[in-house]
Amino acid sequence: MAVPATHCCSLLPYSLFTIRQSPSLFITARPMLENFSFRTIVEYLPLFGQGLVTTVWLSALSFAGALAVGIVLAAMNLQRGRLFRVPAKAYIDAVRATPLLAQLYFLYFGLPRLGFVLPELVVGILALSLNSGAYVAEIIRAGILSIPRGQVEAGVASGMTYVQRMRFVILPQAFKVTIPPLLGQAIVLVKDSALLSLISVSELTRAGQLLASDRFMPAEGFITIAAFYLLLYYGLKGLAALSGRWFGLQPARSST
Numbered sequence: 001m002a003v004p005a006t007h008c009c010s011l012l013p014y015s016l017f018t019i020r021q022s023p024s025l026f027i028t029a030r031p032m033l034e035n036f037s038f039r040t041i042v043e044y045l046p047l048f049g050q051g052l053v054t055t056v057w058l059s060a061l062s063f064a065g066a067l068a069v070g071i072v073l074a075a076m077n078l079q080r081g082r083l084f085r086v087p088a089k090a091y092i093d094a095v096r097a098t099p100l101l102a103q104l105y106f107l108y109f110g111l112p113r114l115g116f117v118l119p120e121l122v123v124g125i126l127a128l129s130l131n132s133g134a135y136v137a138e139i140i141r142a143g144i145l146s147i148p149r150g151q152v153e154a155g156v157a158s159g160m161t162y163v164q165r166m167r168f169v170i171l172p173q174a175f176k177v178t179i180p181p182l183l184g185q186a187i188v189l190v191k192d193s194a195l196l197s198l199i200s201v202s203e204l205t206r207a208g209q210l211l212a213s214d215r216f217m218p219a220e221g222f223i224t225i226a227a228f229y230l231l232l233y234y235g236l237k238g239l240a241a242l243s244g245r246w247f248g249l250q251p252a253r254s255s256t
Contacts, residue, residue, distance in 0.1 A: 040222050046213045051207035052228055058121070058203060059190045062128035066189065067182075069133025074140040075166065088137070092167050095134035100192055103127055127143040132189045139181045143174035183240035190232050194225075204228055 020098040041048075076088035095103070111118060118126070147170050155165040174184075197206040205225055212221035 006023060037215075037220055039213070040215055041224050044073060044207070044224075047207045047210065048204065048224060048228060051202060051204040052232075053188065054202055055193055055204040055232070058196070058201070059126060059127045059128070059186070059193050062125050062132065062191055062193070063186050065125060065129030065219055066132035066136045066185075069129055070136025070140050071171075073133060073137035074144060077137065077141055078144060092134045092137055095131055099194055100127065100131045101198070103131055104195055104199065120196075120199050120201050123199060124126055124193070124201050128189055128192060131192070135185050135188075136182065138183060139178050140174060143178035144170055147173050148178055165243075179243045180240045183243065187233055187240075190236065191229065194229075 073088045073092060076084040077092070079085050107118075107123050107127050108120070111123075151169055151173075152165060155169045160168070193203060195203040196203055197198070197209060200206070208221035208225035210221075211224070212218040
């Protein structure tokens with residue numbers, strides 16, 4: 001049944017009045033920082049500071065472990081015999097092809113099923129070291145291959161063993177070339193450490209999660225986390241740039 005046009009026009013003012021009196025029908029635009037609580041962030045700053053300290057020393061230990069794993073894997077991968085090269089390459093490919101979260105969960109939930117129960121911090125450091133070690137191995141391998149072959153042959157001619165050549169001739173020069181990319185990998189490792197909050201490690205991301213759950217303020221919690229990670233990022237990025245200048249690895253600027 002058709003509604004007369006005069007009836008529709010008579011309903012129009014009432015409809016506009018109803019909409020005007022019901023602003024909840026629409027999404028109202030509010031200032032971005034109207035409900036943002038800086039006071040709550042200041043109140044939780046000690047917790048964020050503790051999480052930041054934990055993130056820094058945990059990442060430092062993990063990167064030291066990654067360096068140890070990477071050096072061993074790179075040395076094995078550069079061997080001519082398949083006995084060492086194949087397992088090293090298989091490990092590197094397996095780690096780089098699987099997510100860090102899956103590796104972390106395997107160590108945290110899988111090792112207890114095998115009879116190895118480790119604290120959360122140890123599991124986190126182990127997971128980050130083993131994961132990042134695969135990437136560090138490729139960086140170190142590329143640095144070793146950049147050393148002129150003549151220096152290696154000179155070490156052989158002087159009677160040095162393989163370990164002596166790596167220790168006194170190859171690795172010192174390789175680290176000079178690989179420091180900037182290694183610091184880049186350290187930045188990735190710091191960001192990956194946020195996953196340790198999933199196994200209840202009290203690091204930086206965990207502090208933001210606690211603020212969001214305690215006060216129901218996810219914006220304050222995660223924006224503060226992002227700010228702290230940004231500080232860590234620029235700190236490591238600046239260190240990488242300085243190392244490049246110290247070792248003369250920055251490209252020369254054009255005078256034109």
